[in-house]
Amino acid sequence: MRRGIVVGVAAVAAVGIGAGVVLGLQPGKKEPVQFETAAVKRGRLAAWVTATGTVSPRVTVQVGSQVSGRILEMLADFNSRVTKGQLIARIDPQLFATEVAQARANLVSAQAGVKGAEAQLADSKRQFERSSSLAERKLVAQAEADSALAAMQSAEANLASNKAKLEQARAALERAQTNLAYTKIVSPIDGVVISRDVDVGQTVAASLQAPTLFTIAEDLRKMEVHTSVAESDVGRLAPEMKVEFTVDAFPGERFGGVVKEVRYSPTTVQNVVTYDAVVSVENPELKLRPGMTADVSFLIEEQADVLMVPNAALRFRPPEEFLAQARAQLERGGAGAASAGDAPAERRTERAAGGGGKRPLWRLGPDGKPQAVRVDLGISDGRNTAVSGPGLKEGDLMIVGTLSGDEPAPAARPMQRGRFL
Incomplete structure (x- = not known):
């Protein structure tokens, strides 16, 4: 995972930082200190989270099979456009067609069983009515009438049982027909096939869970x-x-x-x-x-129309000799300077979007020496940070680094390098 605060200076006023190098004699040494500078720019700045x-x-829909069997035909492939209800594959239906035929025969048998039970019940009712009439006239024993009643009740139960078997046969036929229909794999949505996981001749097993045949994006x-x-x-x-x-x-x-x-x-x-x-x-x-x-x-x-500096200016820390001079300037009441004894810039965390806080930055003075300036920090895009503060204006040269030099040079002589940070 990569994250952070990056980028986004608008093109219309990007912080193209024209950098320069300024030479200044480092106290107590013959060779000068070369300061790399970047001008404060005004423009549009955006903060991002990455x-x-x-x-x-x-x-995305995974199309599976609800029955097991051998893939007989594939009618869709990678990148195929499909519509809802379109046939995209077929599983060998022979076994399921046989089950349908068997279930249909069982249904016919159950229907016949119901008709036989109905006839038996009708006969039992006639026997019971005749026996009851004869028993009332004392022509037959009461036991014979009771036996006829039991036979009629048994016939009623047999009819109810056969009717239940008939419903079971109908359900079995519907199930067999449904399984036969499941051998036709159809697209559930309009979309594009982005994955095909089976080939013709491959056997799929749906005993535990439906195997995935296709993946379709809507x-x-x-x-x-x-x-x-x-x-x-x-x-x-x-x-x-x-x-x-x-x-x-x-x-x-x-x-x-x-x-x-x-x-x-x-x-x-x-x-x-x-x-x-x-x-x-x-x-x-x-x-x-x-x-x-x-x-x-x-x-x-x-934010539009804000002053900004490259983040390198936030990390710059001048040599100790210049820090001592900055402290002395503060003791004399130097205007616009910030405490040079603040925590080093490299120890501070650069603020992200909606940042804030104060920070001493180093501006190149008229004498070619660093001057500490306290600024308020705004948003940052990871390369540039919005700044504001008393006396800070567009075009001020902020120090972003030092370069070693071998030859003496006059202090505060700018050397344009034409480089962008």
Whole structure:
């Protein structure tokens, strides 16, 4: 997972930092100290949170088989466009057709059994009525009438049993017909086949779970990027936030999108917690493909017309001799200077988007020597940071580093190098 705060100075006023080198005699030494400088620029600055992600379709359906058997025919392949209900594969139906025929025969047998039970019940009722009439007239024993009643009740139970068997036979036939229909694999959605996992002649077994035959993406013109955002950055994200990203397949092109949702469920890998931020992306030209790795930048904050310096100016610390001079200047009440005894810049963390705080920077004075200036820090894009403070103006030369020199040179003589940081 890659993350951080990167980039985004707008092109219209980018911090193209024209660097220069200024020579100043280091106290107590013959050879001069060469200061590399960069001018304070004014322009547009944007702060980003970065993460890595994977491109995927918005809707992906795995098409499986609900019956076991041998693949008889494949009617779709990779990249095939399919419609809902379209036949895309067939499993050998012979065994299932036989089961349907057997179930149909069992149904006919059950129907005959019901008819036989109905006839038996009708005969039992007649016998019971005759025996009851004779018993009332004392022409037969009461036991004979009771026996006829029991026979009639048994016939009623037999009819109910045969009717239940008939329903079972009907259900078995429906099941056999359904299994036969399952031998025809159809697409559940309109989309594109992005994966085919079986071949003709291969046997699939659906005893435990449905084996996957195809994977179909609903619409590749509408994609998503699932990103892993660090827990330290996830609080800055919000739905509808603008997003830019790149993929290796098109290194010179930036794609856009918006944050769809930031999911609450965390992912923990080796004690590193990340959250899934889902980015909605339009893909009209079908350049983006499922599975592509994306380097994603979330636009956290953007400011126009701000003063900015390269981050190298925040890390610069002059030699001890100049620090002593800066302290002496402070003791004499030098205007606009900050405490030279502040913690070294290299020990401080550069502020990210929505940063803030104060920091002493080093400006090249008229005498060619460093002057400490306290500034307020704003947002940063990882290369440049917004700054403000009393006396700070566009064009001021901020010291970003030193270069060693071998020949003496007059102090404060600028040497333009035409380089951009």
